[in-house]
Each structure stands twice: as structure tokens, then as C-alpha cells.
Amino acid sequence: MSDAIHAQTLIQAFESWVPKTLAFENDKIGCQIGTLNKKVRKVMVTLDVLENVVDEAVEQNVDLIVAHHAVIFRPLKNVRSDQGQGRIVAKCIKHDIAVYVAHTNFDIAAGGMNDLLAKELSLQDIAILKPTYTEPLHKIAVFVPMEAAETVRQALGASGAGAIGNYSHCTFNSEGTGTFLPGEGTNPHIGAKGQLEKVNEVKIETIVPDHLLKTAIKKMVAAHPYEEVAYDIFPMENQGETYGLGRIGKLQQPITLKALALEVKRRFGLDGVRMTGNPDAVIEKVAVSGGDGNSLVPFAKYRGADVLITGDIYYHTAHDAILNDLMLIDAGHYIEKVLKKPVKDFFDKVVQENGSSTEVVISGVNTNPFTFI
Template sequence: MNQWISGRRLIQRFEEWAPKSLAYENDKIGLLIGTLDKKIKKVMVTLDVLENVADEAGEKQADLIIAHHPVIFHPLKNVRSDEGQGKIVTKCIKHDLAVYAAHTNLDIAEGGVNDMLAAQLGLTGTEILQPTVSEPLYKLAVYVPESHLEAVRDAIADAGAGFIGRYSHCTFAAAGEGTFLPEEGAHPFIGTPGKMERVAERKVETLVPEHLLQTVIEKMIKSHPYEEIAYDLFPLKNKGKTYGLGRIARLAEPIAFGDYCLQVKAKLGLEGLRAVGPLNEKVRTVAVSGGDGNSLIPFAKRRGADVLITGDLYYHTAHDALLSGLKVIDAGHHIESVMKKGVQRYLQRVIEEENCDTEVILSESVTNPFRFI
């Protein structure tokens, strides 16, 4: 093939999965360093962007880093090459690296960090722990000659339009007559310039979630035979898909909290973990959230969780959990590194669909600052 995907196209496809609209307000997501106006021969996926990661990306000749944690989270007063965050930023610029961060939007996305953690823990039948946003929906109506009805309908449905609950490819088509008069210089698919045309057409309607609008319209235009395409987009008040932080599920059988801690340690490959609560008491309903899960303590308790597995737990929040009767497992923030292989799989699928040679690699640099002694 010997062709490379553009940075903008790769990120457009990535944001079909983890759109920015899912992120928490003021989260530092998106392109943080460099430019996407270049071809991407190699993209490296990492949890954190530290000096060793920037050096590794430079040595491996990566063009783009996709990270979970933003390399610039708080405003920088300066960018010095000899201290602080400036050392990282300088190295990224030196190696001509673009750095893109997908943080809370990747946590919240379906199939994102929290779903990856739940899967690694063997949890099934998961539900959202804390709903945060319902995605806006649009109705797309496009007018198609009958000869191309199936081609256009299949193209927009395959691009993700037409989902209602557990049903895909949901569309409605109504017959009608389209009229048009090609002006001088036009190159009509049907008819000749200067002559009024009447064509048997179908008005095809379907639902499109906001984050897929651009992709669906691109596919519609590509599959449509007309030089100029008549279509309408209507914002709807219908409630779209609900997204949120954390996941909750029930184990097949109750298990002693101490024994479950050992299972979690093994399944997540941990050196150790912190446990809050009586080790002999049984647990069955499990909530999970990567990263800082302190704010999810009341949601986990309200939803009937026996235990919350999270990546960071504050001392006094642990007291609050004990008082409420909720057990907590602090597995360390680094458990979110599960995102590396998940993002790699998604990007490899995108590269295959785009028919490109771009390589997707995982950072091998150690970024976990903690060691168990």
C-alpha cells in the first residue's frame, strides 16, 4: 500500500469512538503539542507522556503520541528545557512529535477505559455507574433516485446511522418526485443542461448521533450519484445514548472481600493494593472506575455496590466509605494502562479500514511512579 493516514483523519476516526463532547468541562484533551497536518507513519500509544516516553517515541521515529493523561494539565508559566514540564514539551518538539490526549472522554466512551477494566476483571452485564451526558441526536433526510436507494441507505447505516436501541440500519423511505433544471456548466447524473427534469426519488430518513455526523455525511455523499445532493439535518429533542463514568455489575457468586482483593490483584497484575473494609465480609455487587474515583463513593453506595475498585483513594474519603459500609479497593492509578492495548486495537482496525500502512505501537517506558517495598 505504501500510504500513510493523515493526522487529522486518524484523530477524526478516533473521535468517532471517544468524542470530545463526552469529556468533563475544562479537561485538557485534544492536540496539546505539535500539529496534525502531516502524514502519520507511526503512532505510539501511552498512558502518560514523560521524558522517557518522549525519548522512546523519538528513537522509534513516531509521528504522533496518543496518551490518556494530558501532558499539559495545568497552565505553564514557562517552557524551559532544563526543568519541569518544559523538559517534556521541549523533547516532544525536538522529535517533531504531535501529542494528543483523550482523558475523561476515553473513560466515559463505550468500550473505553472503564469497560476495558471491567472486562479485565471478568465483570459481565455491566451498567453505567454515574450517568454524565446524553448525546444529541439528529434526523438526516436525503433525497435519492430510486436506482441508488439501497446503495445510499446501506452506506449511511454502515457508517453508524440508524441505531434505535438494539436495532441497527433503521431507516424510512417515502416515494416522491424530484424536479431540477440543470444550469449551464452543470454535469447532471440524470438529464441535460437547460431542460427541466422530473425524477422518481425516495426521501430516506434516519437518526444520526452527533459524533458520527461528519462520517455519515461523507459516506452519504460518496455513495450518492448526484452532482449536488439535497439533504436536511434536524436537531432532535429525543434522548440519545447515555454515557457516564464507572461501571457496576454483579459477581456470579458472593465472595469474601479478602479473597476478592487477591483476585483483583492477580487479574490486574498488581504488586499490591490497598483495601478498605472488613476482609471477612462477603461482596457481590462490584463498581469499578479507573483514575480518581473518590467522587463516585456516594454513587456506588446508592447503586447498591458492596465494593468500589478505583485508582486513587484519599485518606478521609476512605473514612467516609467505612462509615457508609462501602468497601474500597485502591488498585493504583496505573491500572488505567489497560487503555494502551485497547486503543491499539481500535487504531489498527481504523488503519485497516482506511487501507493504510501506518503502524501502531505501544510505549514500553515505565511511567508508574510508585514501587512496593
């Protein structure tokens, strides 16, 4: 095993899964405390960054905390080490602990928060509840000498370029003749300085989603033998993947609202849940959303959900839902703790792929502010 992984390597891989472009405007995401310009020996995954979480990180010699909820959500009027959030910020800085946050981008991403919740509930035929973003697509066209074409194709495919539906490594290849004249200060892979060279080349064309474009170009250039790589990037009119808030799907078998509420309580390890509607009503179609689900009530109703399971519902929103014959299960924000193990597993894979000795741990602190009595 090599030494500790660089924080930027870890986060760049994470952002290929939950790109910042998916986040809501003005959402508080990214590096909030410290720096990612360092190597990290231990990473901690948590839902919230409270003072007891930071104390846990200090005790375990953690270098980087990756959280879902921002430690700095509203502007701080001051940073005092003896009170409020200032104590958290000061303690992180004192112990050189960086804090990175992925919030709405994690909610929206494929395989992110809402997919994890839907999976935990064993929903079938899962679809996006409220579309929020359709990713732009780009076409890469690169010119490669014949003998290096396969290497470059594989590099592009490994970067995520050329993925169409359930197919990967999709490219189109056409052969032709490339010409170039190496000038002063060059060190050409083929040919000699001052002599016009003609080379049998392959033009490789492939498609790449916007959030993977920089990675695809980087890997393509690294695999290419030429000193100066000739390539074109074209914006596409084709629609890329659509992302959004919430998920909707069907239960494996219909059950009553009360039975579903008790199942939510059991599966997420909760002390209790709130619900609206007839406890004996039969539930077949379920909408789910982590966090604040108030804005999703009309979408759940429009999509034909019998119930919306979410992390937070306002009093008057509940009244509106009742008037529109939509049942609700308010399970509290803490259901979002479901993210911890999948995020740890992701980071473990990145660490392993980089041959690093970095350790990834899950915070054991219960950050739920509410107690049912």
C-alpha cells in the same frame, strides 16, 4: 499496502469511538503538542507522557503519541528545554512528535476505560455508575434518484446512521417526484441545463447520533450521484444513548474482600493495593472506576455496591465510606494501563482498513510513580 496514514484520518476514526463531546468541561484533551496535519509512519499508545516515554518514542522513530493523561495539565509558566515539562515539550517538537490526549471522553465512552476495567474484573450485568451525558439524536432525510437509493442507504448505514438497539441500517423509504431546473455553470447527473426535470426519487429517512452526524453527511454526499444533494436535518426529542462515569456489576461468584483485593492485584499486575473494610466480608456487587473515584463513593453506595474499586481515594473520603458501610479497594491510577492493547487494536484496524503501512506500538515504559516496599 499504501503509504503512511494521515494523522487526522486516524484521530477522526478514534473520535468516532471516544468523541470529545463526552469529555468534562475544561478537560485537557486533543492535540497538545505538534500537529495532526501530517502523515504518521509509527504511532505509540501510552498511559502517560513522561520524558522516558518520549525518549522511547524518539528511539523508535514515532511520529504520534496517543495518551490517556495530559502532558500539559496545568498552564505552563515557561517552556524551558532544560527543566520540568519544558524538556518533554521541547523534545517532542525537536523530533516532530505530536501528542494527542483522550482523557475523560475515553473514561466515559462505551468500550472505554471503565468498560475495560469492568471486563478485566469479569463483571456481569454491567451498568453505568454515574450518568453524565445523554447524546442528542438527529434525523436525516435525503432525496435520491431510484437507481442510487441502495448505494446511499448502504453509505449511511456504514457511517453508523440508522442504528437502533441491536439493529443497524434502519431507514424508512418513500417514493415521489423530484423537480429541478439546472442553471448556468451546472453539470447535472440527470437532465440538461435550462430544462425543468422531473425524476422518480426516494426519500430516505434515518436517525443518527450527534457525534456521527458530520461523518454520516460526508459519506451520504460522497455516495450521492447529484451535483447538489438535497437533504434535511431534524433535531429529535428522542433520547439517545446515555454515557457516564464508572461501571457497576456483579461478580461471577461471591468472594471475600481480601480475596477480591488480591485478585485485583493479580489481574492488573500491581505491587500492592489499599483497602478498607472487613477482609472477610462477602462481596457480590462491585463498582469500578479508573482514576480519581472520590466523587463516585455516594453513587456506589446508592446503587448498592458492596465495594468500589478505583484508582485514587482520599484519606477522609475513606472515612466517609466506612461510615456508610461501603468498602473500598484503592488500586492506584496505574490500573488504567489496561487501555494500551485495546487502543492499539483499534488503531491497527483503522490502519488496515485504510490499506496503510503505518505501524502501531505500545509503550513499554512503566510510568507508575509509586513503588511498594
